[in-house]
Amino acid sequence: MTHAPLTRRAMLVASAAAATLPALSTAQQAILTRAIPKSGEALPLIGLGSWITFNVGNDPAGRNASTAVMRAFFAAGGRLIDSSPMYGSSQEVIGEGIKKAGNASRLFAATKVWISGGSNGPAQIEESRRFWGVPKFDLLQVHNLLSWEEHLPTLFAMKAAGTLRYVGVTTSHGRRHDELERIMKTQPIDFIQITYNVASREAESRILPLARERKIAVIVNRPFEGGDLIEATRVKPLPAFAAELGCKSWAQLMLKFIIAHPAVTCPIPATTSVAHVQENLAAASGSFPDQAMRARILAAVGTA
Amino acid sequence: MSEWWTYSLSDFLLFSPRTYHRLFELYNEAVWPAHIAAAALAIAIMVSIRRNDGRTVAAILAIVWLWNAWAFHLDRYATINWAAVYFAAAFVLQALLLLWTGVVRDALDLSSRSRTGITLFAFALVIQPAIALLVGRPWTQSEIFGLAPDPTAIATLGILLLARRPQWHALAIPLLWCIVTGLTLWTMEDPGALLSPMAAALAFALAAWKTLAPSRKPRDESHRG
Ligand SMILES: NC(=O)c1ccc[n+]([C@@H]2O[C@H](COP(=O)([O-])OP(=O)(O)OC[C@H]3O[C@@H](n4cnc5c(N)ncnc54)[C@H](OP(=O)(O)O)[C@@H]3O)[C@@H](O)[C@H]2O)c1
Numbered sequence: 001m002t003h004a005p006l007t008r009r010a011m012l013v014a015s016a017a018a019a020t021l022p023a024l025s026t027a028q029q030a031i032l033t034r035a036i037p038k039s040g041e042a043l044p045l046i047g048l049g050s051w052i053t054f055n056v057g058n059d060p061a062g063r064n065a066s067t068a069v070m071r072a073f074f075a076a077g078g079r080l081i082d083s084s085p086m087y088g089s090s091q092e093v094i095g096e097g098i099k100k101a102g103n104a105s106r107l108f109a110a111t112k113v114w115i116s117g118g119s120n121g122p123a124q125i126e127e128s129r130r131f132w133g134v135p136k137f138d139l140l141q142v143h144n145l146l147s148w149e150e151h152l153p154t155l156f157a158m159k160a161a162g163t164l165r166y167v168g169v170t171t172s173h174g175r176r177h178d179e180l181e182r183i184m185k186t187q188p189i190d191f192i193q194i195t196y197n198v199a200s201r202e203a204e205s206r207i208l209p210l211a212r213e214r215k216i217a218v219i220v221n222r223p224f225e226g227g228d229l230i231e232a233t234r235v236k237p238l239p240a241f242a243a244e245l246g247c248k249s250w251a252q253l254m255l256k257f258i259i260a261h262p263a264v265t266c267p268i269p270a271t272t273s274v275a276h277v278q279e280n281l282a283a284a285s286g287s288f289p290d291q292a293m294r295a296r297i298l299a300a301v302g303t304a
Numbered sequence: 305m306s307e308w309w310t311y312s313l314s315d316f317l318l319f320s321p322r323t324y325h326r327l328f329e330l331y332n333e334a335v336w337p338a339h340i341a342a343a344a345l346a347i348a349i350m351v352s353i354r355r356n357d358g359r360t361v362a363a364i365l366a367i368v369w370l371w372n373a374w375a376f377h378l379d380r381y382a383t384i385n386w387a388a389v390y391f392a393a394a395f396v397l398q399a400l401l402l403l404w405t406g407v408v409r410d411a412l413d414l415s416s417r418s419r420t421g422i423t424l425f426a427f428a429l430v431i432q433p434a435i436a437l438l439v440g441r442p443w444t445q446s447e448i449f450g451l452a453p454d455p456t457a458i459a460t461l462g463i464l465l466l467a468r469r470p471q472w473h474a475l476a477i478p479l480l481w482c483i484v485t486g487l488t489l490w491t492m493e494d495p496g497a498l499l500s501p502m503a504a505a506l507a508f509a510l511a512a513w514k515t516l517a518p519s520r521k522p523r524d525e526s527h528r529g
Contacts, residue, residue, distance in 0.1 A: 051318075052317070052318065052319060052320055055319045055323065055384050056326075056384070057319075057380075057383035057384040058383050059323065059326050059327070061326070062322075062323055062326065086386075088318045088385060088386060089383050174310075175310055176307065226314070
C-alpha cells in the first residue's frame, strides 16, 4: 500500500476542474464532470460497471431490474457504461436496457476486446456492437492486456477511420503495472482502466502520476473492491466528518476518496440496485476531500 | 496467465447466486412436464438395475447426459457462463462413453449391489431436489435428476458404483463435474457447496478401493448376482 504525494493544490485544481462542467441532470444536485485529457470532452465523475450485476441471462425479472438501474443512472446524469465480452450476457442486457430506458441519448459506450489473437478482434468487436445496438463505441479497451500488441493497431485504425472515439487498455487488482506502464509510455492510448480504492492503492505510486503526465484518462474499476469494502464497513458507524463532504454513506465516502485524486476520470461502481446507483451518482457532487481529509477517510475505513 | 497467484476463484465467478438459482427456476418452468419423463426414466433405471440390464441403464443415462448438454448447458447456462459450451461438450462426451461402454460393448455389469452406490443414487433422486427448500429457497428452484447436472452426475456415479469392475473412463467426467459445481457453489458461498464434492470423494474412494483390491469383497457389498 502506498500514499500518493498529492498536494493540497493538486486537490483544489482537481475539484475546480471538476466543478466547472456540470452535466445535464434531473437530480437535485448537478453531477460534476471531468475532462478526458486528450480531447477535453467532459465525462460525469461516476460511471457504471456491469460485471456480474448485469449478467442475468434471459431472466425477464433480472433484465427489468437492470433496465431500471440504467434508467436511474441516465436520469441522474450518468453517461459511461463499461462492459466486456467476458461478462456473459451483460452486453445484451445493456443493449436491451438502453433501448428500453428511453433516456440514454448521452450514453458513453465503453466495452472491451477480450480474445486471444489480433485477427479475432474485429469479429468480436462487431458482435459486441450488435449486442449494445450502438452505431459505434465511444471507447474500446483491451481487456486485461490480452494480446494487446495485436489488438491496439486494430483499435487505432478504427479510431483513425472514425468508427471509434477512444482507445484504452485495462487491468485490475493491481496486476501487471510494469507492463501497463510500458504501454502508457509507448502507445498513444486515450484511457487506462485500473483498480483503485481505499484498500488497493498500488496505482498511486507510478500509474496515476504517469497518467497525468501522459494525458491519459483513468477509469477506476472495483471502487468497492467488488463489494468487500461495503461488507467490511457495514457495521461501522459513519464518521462525523462525512457530513462535511455531503456523504450519507460509506459508499459515497469511498467514491469521493477516489474521485478526489486528480488523475482519476471516473470510477465505475456496479450495482443491481436503483437506490445504490442514485447514491453513487450523488457522490459526484458537492465538495471533494483534500489530502488531510483523504487520510482521515483511510483511517476511518481502517486501511490507512 | 501471469501473476496467477493473485487470482482467486471469485475472479472467475460471472454471475450472482440469485441469477444462478433463478436459472433453475426458469428452466424448470420452461421444460415442465419433462419432470414426469425424468421420473419415469429414474424408475426404468431402477427396474433395469434389478434385472441387471446394464444396456438399458447406460442408454437411459446417455439420454439424460445429452439432454443436460443441450437443454441445460447450451440453452440455459451458456446465457450467463461462456464456459458452459465446454461443459456441454464434456456432457456429450460422457453420453458417448456411456453408450460405448454399456450399449456397444455391453460391459456394464451392475450386479454388485454396492450400498454406497445405491445410497448415492437415492440421494440424487430424493435429497438433492429438496436441497433448495432445505436451505430456504423456493421449491421451484429444485434440481431434478435427469434435468439438472448435479443430481444427474451423482446418480450416474452411484449407478456406476454398482458395476463389478469400476469403469474409470465413465466415472471421470461425473467426478470432474462434481468438483466444478462444488467450486462454483463454494465461490457463491452456497450452503450446499460441499455435497457434490463429498459424493465424488466417496465414489472415487470406493472405485479406487475396488480397483486396487479386486479380489477382496468391499465391506459394503453383498454379492447376490
Ligand atoms: N479487468 C477489468 O477490466 C475489470 C476488472 C474488474 C472490474 N471491472 C469493471 O469495473 C466494474 C466495477 O467493479 P466490480 O463490479 O468488480 O466491483 P465494485 O463496483 O467495487 O463492487 C460492486 C458491488 O458493490 C455493491 N454496491 C455498489 N454500489 C453500492 C452502494 N451504493 N451501497 C452498497 N453497495 C453497493 C454492489 O452490490 P448491489 O448490487 O447490492 O448494489 C456490487 O455487489 C465492473 O462491474 C466492471 O465493469 C473491470
